[in-house]
Amino acid sequence: MNYFLRKLGFYAVALWAALTVNFAIPRMMPGDPVDILLAKLQQRGGTVTPETREAYALLLGGDDSVPLWQQYLDYLRNLLRGELGVSVSYYPAEVSDVISQSIPWTVVLVGLSTVIAACLGVALGAFAGWRPGTWLDSLVPATTLLAAVPYFWLALLLTYVLARVLGWFPMQGGYDVALTPGWDADFVLSAVRxxxxxxxxxxxASVGAWLMGMRNMMVSTLSEDYILTAEAKGLRPGRILRNYAARNAVLPSVAGFAISLGFVVSGSVITEQVFSYPGIGSRLLGAVTNNDYALMQGVFLFITLAVLGANLVVDLLYGLIDPRTRARS
Structure with a gap:
């Protein structure tokens, strides 16, 4: 019980520290979101008066007359109420609305891609490590080469070959704009395409890391005494592979998988930008470009909660699965 209480206390402090950093970093960046919003208003023919600026400053939390500590307390108070502020980039939309519209796209895209890459890489890595030197083991350098290729270059290459030359897939976007978003078959098929x-x-880009990690753990696990004991008992190779070698070698991959799922909500900024995909990564890039403090803080908040939550789940599961973890703590 003390182990779990210590873990919960640690992550509570980590959450507070992350929220504090989340509050401080955007305010250390140059630029003022109020000035950016007023400049956009002027470009659209609006009239900017001192009263207008004061109203927008109060709305966006950019009033210089308010002490920083008061802004910090208001920030924490608004978080408890679920109020993330108004986005400058998508004014007058609420930050929570912008994020809620973008996260499903990112979770489906990056989440499914991460699950597929992890399962495929772990499975191939288990077989490659079980029989080192085979043709499957020779594929490891090719997959690590793909992992070393920059995201944007690989994305542009696939776009050129599969979309521009062959015309099999659309080059940009998240769905056919002629369709109305919904759960009907036409829209779902369009989103998949x-x-x-x-x-x-x-x-x-990511399957190589999973394959290499699992393959190396398998090679290391095969030299353990319990593997030799299982072979000496005459157990079938398939059973040794499943119940002894892969079952123990996969533990680090399970931890890495949980942490990777925590980063799913952050999206893949470069990939989403190349394909103009309407995910949270594109929203984050737009927020940084426009010094949109509220949207940046909202996105960072979701990323922080997801990553801390994933790490907490891993630590608690390890405490349940491996009693030695609790004993060392």
Whole structure:
């Protein structure tokens, strides 16, 4: 019980520290979101008066007359109420609305791609490590080469070959704009067709790391005494592979998989930008470009909660699965 309480306390402090950093970093960046919003208003023919500026400053939390500590307390108070502020980039939309519209796209795209890459890489890595030197083991350098290729270059290459030359998939977007978003078959098929290239990019770029990690753990596990004991008992190779070697070698991959799922909500900024995909990564890039403090803080908040939550789940599961973890703590 003390182990779990210590873990919960640690992550509570980590959450507070992350929220504090989340509050401080955007305010250390140059630029003022109020000035950016007023400049956009002027470009559209609006009239900017001192009263207008004061109203927008109060709305966006950019009033210099308010002390920083008061802004920090208001920030924490608004978080508890679920109020993330108003986005400058998508004014007058609420930050929560912008994020809620973008996260489903990112979770489906990056989440499914991460699951596919992890399962495929772990399975191939288990077989490659079980029989070192075979043809499957020779594929490891090719997959690590793909992992070393920059995301944007791989995305542009796939776009050129599969979309521009062969014309199999659309080049950009998340769905056919002629369709109305919904759960009908036409829209879902359109979203799948538009999301195939971004998903393929993520899978190809990340499967090599999963394969290499699992393969190396398998090679190390095969030298353990319990593997030799299982072989000496005359157990079938398939049973040794499943119940002894792969079962123990996969533990680090399970931890890495949980942490990777935590980063799913952050999206793949470069991939989404190349394909103009309407995910959270594109929203984050737009927020940084426009010094949109509220949207940046909202996105960072979701990323922080997801990553801390994933790490907490891993630590608690390890405490349940491996009693030695609790004993060392």
């Amino acid at each position: 538009y999301g195939f290239l971004p998903a393929l990019t993520i899978v190809l």
